[in-house]
Amino acid sequence: MDYRDWEILKVLYSQKNLTKAARLLFITQPALTNRLKHMQEELGVKIVTRESRGIHFTPQGEYLVHCAEEALAHYQKIKENVLNMSHDESNVxxxxLKLGVSNFFANYELPYILKLFKMRYPHVEFKVITGWSKDVTQLIHNKDVHIGFVRGNYGCRGLLKQLLFEETICIASKEKIDITDLPHLPRIDYKGDYLLKSLIDNWWAENYAEAPFISIEVDQVDTCKEMVINGLGYGILSSRMFTEIEELYKVDLTDQTGKSILRKTWMYYHEESLEWNVVEAFVNFIENFNWKEN
Known part of the structure; x- marks a missing residue:
């Protein structure tokens, strides 16, 4: 058993699914299955059993997971102590840095941020896992990543958080439209996280008695954006997606009092993670980042 084996057991136990675990470990599912088989042969015990809903850990497997958590924590402490010593001596x-990032943030914000951070700290490397904000929240809770970037107000008890920016939700169209006639106009709909969908659905229910006329359904928000730009219908999207696009007609969603409906983007992390110099440096960098200029 080596470090990678302990890491595999910890991630596999948290996910209870070979495909999801392989994705988090940045390996293929066959490679993960072979590694697990080798561990079982080496120890002469059954670690997991496969079931219709995923995998189940045997009592021996449960014990090994406990050992894995202790071994990884000990290794990480040793590694961080060494890195801290290096930092103290050379100021390097x-x-x-492991980051969990919502799909939108990964596409529209993260590349520029990492570029600037890498310029300042060239010896830092990154592992980035993207997904829906709900899944990223789980990653940071499980300590599978050091820092999470989440859109929407998900419950994150026990974590430190930093509000990065707020954005409005807007109706966007190639041509000017009358929003009172919205139920009869073609809408481009897309798959989004459930908090955003709930926000839009609630706004619609408060303003219209009819269901929207969905003319095109897509599975990516970027596809919806391009279809709106090309005049195929209107879309209801985060205004930050259209920061550099001026030719569209846009109307912000407002509540019953006339206030704009805002969506917040947060940074989450565990307080103890700040003991690691690389995490502390990144958190400080983000806290001083000028989001308006980005």
């Missing part, structure tokens, strides 16, 4: 921050 090194290490690998």
């Amino acid at each position: 921050i090194v290490g690998t």
Whole structure:
């Protein structure tokens, strides 16, 4: 058993699913299955059993997971102590930063942020896992990542959080439209996280008695954006997606009092993670980042 084996057991136990675990470990599912088989042969015990809903850990497997958590924590402490010593001696921050990032943030914000951070700290490496905000929240809770970037107000008890920015939700169209006639106009709909969908659905229910006329359904918000730009219908999207696009007609969603409906983007992390120089440096960098200019 080595470090990678302990890491595999911890992630596999948290996910209870080979496909999801392989994705988090940045390996293929067959490679993960072979590694697990090798561990079982080496120890002479059954670690997991496969079931219709995923995998189940045997009592021996449960014990090994407990050992894995202790071994990984000990290894990480040793590694961080060494890195901290290096930092104290040479004032150079090194290490690998694990980030969990919502799909939107990964596409529209993260590349520029990492570019600037890498310029300042060239010895830092990154592992980035993207997904829906709900899934990213789970990643940070499980400590599978050091820092999470989440859109929407998900419950994150026990974590430190930093509000990064707020954005409005807007109706966007190639041509000017009368929003009182919205139920009869073609809408481009897309798959989004459930908090955003609930927000839009609640707004619609408060303003219209009829269901929307969905002319095109897509599975990506970027596809919806391009179809709106090309005049195929209107879309209801985050205004930050159209920051550099001036030719569209846009109307912000408002509540019953006339106030704009806002969506917040947060940074989450565990307080103890700040003991790691690379995490502390990144958190400080984000806290001083000028989001309006980005």
